[in-house]
Amino acid sequence: MPLPxxxxxxxxxxxxxxxxxxxxxxxASLPPAVNGEPLxxxxxxxxxxxxxxxxxxxxxxxxxxxxxxDDPLFRQLFGNQGAPxxxxxxxxxxxxxxxxxxxxxxxxxxxVGGADDITVTLQxxxxxxxxxxxxDPDTDVALLQIPADKLQALPIAxxxxxxxGDFVVAVGDPFGLGQTATSGMVSALGRSGLGKxxxxxxxxxxxxxxxxSGGALVNLRGELVGINSMIFTPxxxxxxxxxxxxxxxxxxxxxxxxxxxxxxxxxxxxxxxDITPRIAQALGLKDTSGAVVTRVDTGSPAEGAGLQxxxxxxxxxxxxxxxxQDVRNAEGLLPLGAKVTLSVKREGAARDVQATIxxxxxxxxxxxxxxxxxxxxxxxxxxxxxxxxxxFGVALSGIKRGxxxxxxxxxxxDIVIGIGQRKVASVKGLxxxxxxxxxxxxxxxxxxEAVYYAML
Numbered sequence: 001m002p003l004p005x006x007x008x009x010x011x012x013x014x015x016x017x018x019x020x021x022x023x024x025x026x027x028a029s030l031p032p033a034v035n036g037e038p039l040x041x042x043x044x045x046x047x048x049x050x051x052x053x054x055x056x057x058x059x060x061x062x063x064x065x066x067x068x069x070d071d072p073l074f075r076q077l078f079g080n081q082g083a084p085x086x087x088x089x090x091x092x093x094x095x096x097x098x099x100x101x102x103x104x105x106x107x108x109x110x111x112v113g114g115a116d117d118i119t120v121t122l123q124x125x126x127x128x129x130x131x132x133x134x135x136d137p138d139t140d141v142a143l144l145q146i147p148a149d150k151l152q153a154l155p156i157a158x159x160x161x162x163x164x165g166d167f168v169v170a171v172g173d174p175f176g177l178g179q180t181a182t183s184g185m186v187s188a189l190g191r192s193g194l195g196k197x198x199x200x201x202x203x204x205x206x207x208x209x210x211x212x213s214g215g216a217l218v219n220l221r222g223e224l225v226g227i228n229s230m231i232f233t234p235x236x237x238x239x240x241x242x243x244x245x246x247x248x249x250x251x252x253x254x255x256x257x258x259x260x261x262x263x264x265x266x267x268x269x270x271x272x273x274d275i276t277p278r279i280a281q282a283l284g285l286k287d288t289s290g291a292v293v294t295r296v297d298t299g300s301p302a303e304g305a306g307l308q309x310x311x312x313x314x315x316x317x318x319x320x321x322x323x324x325q326d327v328r329n330a331e332g333l334l335p336l337g338a339k340v341t342l343s344v345k346r347e348g349a350a351r352d353v354q355a356t357i358x359x360x361x362x363x364x365x366x367x368x369x370x371x372x373x374x375x376x377x378x379x380x381x382x383x384x385x386x387x388x389x390x391x392f393g394v395a396l397s398g399i400k401r402g403x404x405x406x407x408x409x410x411x412x413x414d415i416v417i418g419i420g421q422r423k424v425a426s427v428k429g430l431x432x433x434x435x436x437x438x439x440x441x442x443x444x445x446x447x448x449e450a451v452y453y454a455m456l
Contacts, residue, residue: 052151060089108214112135129146130146154218162219168206172215174210192329194243208231291327305353337356393418396413415445416443417451
């Protein structure tokens with residue numbers, strides 16, 4: 001891959017090309033200099049980067065059971081030999097020291113999530129036990145802490161300044177072979193739609209393979225611009241399409257993990273959907289870019305900003321909205337309290353409005369009804385007969401057609417016994433105004449003798 005050539009070496013390209021062409025046994029390697037000028041090399045930069053890139057090995061204890069011993073006859077014949085046994089699963093990945101004084105290491109959630117034992121191996125061979133500070137599966141970012149003894153950290157660059165075509169180097173421990181560096185360039189920015197969660201990936205053609213996850217993506221100055229996260233591959237190996245989490249996103253998540261142990265997300269209180277050709281025709285739009293507003297929650301930031309059903313969101317903070325996923329990404333990646341500018345089209349006219357990201361919450365109760373995600377549902381306490389039978393919770397009735405509750409599969413007569421991770425015993429005990437993690441509202445529902453979850 002061609003590397004940038006310093007301007008003071010006008011004949012370097014020709015000299016280097018000639019040396020490559022004459023690569024016979026007599027010319028086994030390039031000379032250290034051409035016309036008295038040293039050849040460009042990444043070695044000086046990598047000598048500063050590699051001490052900050054670490055190997056991460058994890059052990060996870062999993063209880064395993066032989067399905068044959070679920071049969072009562074087998075249990076009677078063989079006793080407790082079929083009791084659950086533990087097996088240990090091991091995995092490898094990479095990480096980046098970002099704070100040498102405090103021993104903080106950034107990596108991927110999928111490298112350390114659920115692990116019982118995490119060991120960090122430094123370039124100098126030291127093995128250190130790591131503590132999981134926090135992890136965020138929605139962005140695939142995790143933060144570890146190791147003893148801060150003679151560590152070297154990478155300087156962090158502003159990833160928003162990256163451009164397609166910038167040269168980058170990926171450093172990690174692919175396949176557990178040992179520290180490896182691969183070079184390439186930024187192929188694309190702002191990639192999303194590659195799975196679940198909130199995504200804003202840097203795409204690069206620098207080789208990223210299994211084990212590289214959590215490693216460093218650096219610029220030619222040796223500054224961290226991304227955390228290697230995943231590859232796109234039809235065969236399981238590298239095909240030149242790798243993705244890294246930009247440092248602007250990773251460090252934002254890190255700050256929240258340090259402050260709260262988790263990521264606190266907010267929303268705008270608006271539901272949107274992709275624009276189909278038919279919707280575009282009905283709204284008089286020239287194309288299908290953007291996202292159309294289908295609902296605005298009462299008392300939400302969106303309502304305060306003046307958004308209405310049928311509005312088309314075209315940009316968030318100047319970043320174009322191509323689909324509804326872009327809006328969800330923007331909500332999920334912005335911190336609570338962030339002020340955003342929403343670009344909106346309404347009846348052919350364009351304008352910008354201001355809104356503030358707020359914590360998801362249940363709206364206030366009004367006559368047994370809940371606005372927002374439970375609009376169109378009547379909530380009531382259980383009857384004395386139901387309570388005498390040992391039931392608790394809130395009964396649902398009057399579910400309107402087309403409401404979010406109906407789309408989630410809720411029915412009249414269902415009993416909600418939990419919202420989020422909080423038990424619900426009565427209408428008075430509903431978690432009104434309580435911030436709930438994520439955009440979705442998790443209900444624990446009893447229907448007859450069955451218990452299941454519903455997502456709103």
